[in-house]
Structure formats: structure tokens, C-alpha cells
Amino acid sequence: MPSIFTKIINGEIPCYKIAEDENFFAFLDINPNAKGHTLCIPKKEVDKIMDLDEDTYMGLMAFSRKVGQAIEEAIDCQRVGITVIGLEVPHVHVHLIPLNGMKDATFQNKVSLSQEEFITIAERIKSRIE
Numbered sequence: 136m137p138s139i140f141t142k143i144i145n146g147e148i149p150c151y152k153i154a155e156d157e158n159f160f161a162f163l164d165i166n167p168n169a170k171g172h173t174l175c176i177p178k179k180e181v182d183k184i185m186d187l188d189e190d191t192y193m194g195l196m197a198f199s200r201k202v203g204q205a206i207e208e209a210i211d212c213q214r215v216g217i218t219v220i221g222l223e224v225p226h227v228h229v230h231l232i233p234l235n236g237m238k239d240a241t242f243q244n245k246v247s248l249s250q251e252e253f254i255t256i257a258e259r260i261k262s263r264i265e
């Protein structure tokens with residue numbers, strides 16, 4: 136059965152999309168640690184990051200860097216942190232989290248956003264990606 140993230144890539148489940156290329160896809164996390172919390176995923180469905188082939192791993196990091204640079208420009212934060220966990224969704228994803236303190240990195244401090252806020256944040260980030 137396809138992962139929830141494969142369904143997002145295929146447009147079967149809606150998302151606030153940030154970026155896409157041939158191999159990778161970025162969208163806002165639906166339960167964000169902070170405004171602008173974004174997930175970057177390979178289109179290839181693999182559960183664990185250490186099981187990615189080297190090209191996909193390196194490509195995912197390059198794609199995440201590009202998206203992370205746009206987040207740093209678009210969102211008021213000290214820096215963008217990177218985390219990979221994967222205990223909830225078995226499809227590799229890089230968390231890009233705008234950080235203003237350690238609380239934003241803990242996954243215990245969540246922010247609640249309206250649909251309009253998600254749309255505005257996604258537009259702000261998207262507009263900074265070439």
C-alpha cells in the first residue's frame with residue numbers, strides 16, 4: 136500500500152506544496168513545530184534514510200538545502216534546523232524547522248495554524264525558490 140506521502144505526491148491527499156522536481160517534493164508539515172516547518176521527501180518510496188541509494192540521499196540533501204535557504208529568507212527565525220526521524224511515516228522525510236529556540240526542535244511544542252496561514256506561509260517560501 137502506498138505511503139501517505141506517496142498519496143500526497145500523486146495529488147490523492149491535499150497538501151501545502153512548496154517545491155517539486157523530477158525526484159523530490161516539499162510541502163508544509165500539517166502539525167508543525169513552528170511556522171514554516173517543511174518536509175522534503177524523495178518521490179521514490181523508501182522507509183529508512185540509511186537505505187537510500189547514494190544518489191537519492193545526496194539529491195535529497197541538495198534539494199532540502201535549497202528549500203531550507205528559502206525558508207530562512209521567508210520566515211522570521213534564528214536558523215533552519217534539519218531533523219530526520221521517521222517513526223510515524225515510513226517514507227523518508229527531512230524535517231526543515233525554523234528555530235527560535237530548542238523548544239522548536241523538540242516535537243512537543245506544536246503551533247496551530249489556520250488554512251489561510253498555511254497558504255500564506257507556503258506562498259512566502261515558494262516565492263523565494265528559483
Ligand code: 5GP
Pocket residue numbers: 139148150151162163164165166167219220221222223224225228
Ligand atoms: P516522523 O515520521 O518523522 O516522526 O513525523 C512525520 C511527520 O509527518 C509529522 O511531523 C507529521 O505532522 C507529518 N505528517 C503526517 N501525516 C501528514 C499529512 O498527511 N500531511 C502532512 N502535510 N504532514 C503529515
